[in-house]
Amino acid sequence: MPLNYEIDNTDQQILNILMENAFTPYTEISKKLFISPGTVHVRMNKMEKLGIVKNPQLQIDLAKLGMDITAFIGVYLVRSEMYDKVVNALKKIPEVVSCNYTTGNYSLFLKIVCRDTQHLRETLHDKIQKIEGISRTETLISLEESFSRPVKIG
Numbered sequence: 001m002p003l004n005y006e007i008d009n010t011d012q013q014i015l016n017i018l019m020e021n022a023f024t025p026y027t028e029i030s031k032k033l034f035i036s037p038g039t040v041h042v043r044m045n046k047m048e049k050l051g052i053v054k055n056p057q058l059q060i061d062l063a064k065l066g067m068d069i070t071a072f073i074g075v076y077l078v079r080s081e082m083y084d085k086v087v088n089a090l091k092k093i094p095e096v097v098s099c100n101y102t103t104g105n106y107s108l109f110l111k112i113v114c115r116d117t118q119h120l121r122e123t124l125h126d127k128i129q130k131i132e133g134i135s136r137t138e139t140l141i142s143l144e145e146s147f148s149r150p151v152k153i154g
Contacts, residue, residue, distance in 0.1 A: 005050060010035065011043055012154035015053070019150035022056055062113055069114040070145065073128065074106035074138040082133030083107065089131045095123045106138070 007015075010033060017029050026040040033040075047053040062070075077086060083101065090096050090110065098111040110128075114120040120141075129137060 005046070007047065007052065007153075009154065010039075011047060014040055014043055015047070015153045016150075019153075022058075066115055067113045069116060069120050070142040071112050071114070071120055072140045072142065073110040073112060073124070074140075075108035075110060075128075076105075076135045076137070077107040078133050078135045080107065086131055086133040089133075090128070093123070093127050095119075095127070 013033055014029055017024055017032065026037045026044070029040050030037040044053065062068075075086070077083060086108070087099060087101075090099050090108075093112075095112045095114055096110050097113055100109045101107070102109045112120070112123060112128075114123055120139075124137065124139065128134065
């Protein structure tokens with residue numbers, strides 16, 4: 001696979017369709033784009049090998065499963081060189097669903113999902129704030145996710 005491979009308009013259209021609905025069959029994509037299902041398959045394999053497409057995930061309405069609280073946590077590190085150690089510890093906490101290394105006030109910005117406020121308090125106090133290297137945190141509770149959408153390619 002050439003390292004200088006650039007995705008073309010067809011690749012972009014395939015990605016846009018699948019980002020809207022990852023369950024879209026290749027046969028349906030091929031009909032929309034007037035290409036063969038085999039072409040869709042080959043292009044998807046190529047983009048997976050290049051790391052453009054990675055780790056597809058099923059989106060679940062967590063609130064319907066009892067996970068009603070989404071919070072964002074700004075994390076201050078004691079020292080910036082503790083970043084790797086802190087991130088590795090955060091990876092072990094199942095409530096932490098994303099972690100971003102940021103500029104600005106926080107060293108890290110986390111998204112966590114919990115059952116309720118008690119679970120949130122336990123996650124913060126008993127798990128996150130006890131990690132060596134974290135000096136303090138700031139918590140923002142999401143009242144509602146107004147929208148979430150994929151970025152259009154091309």
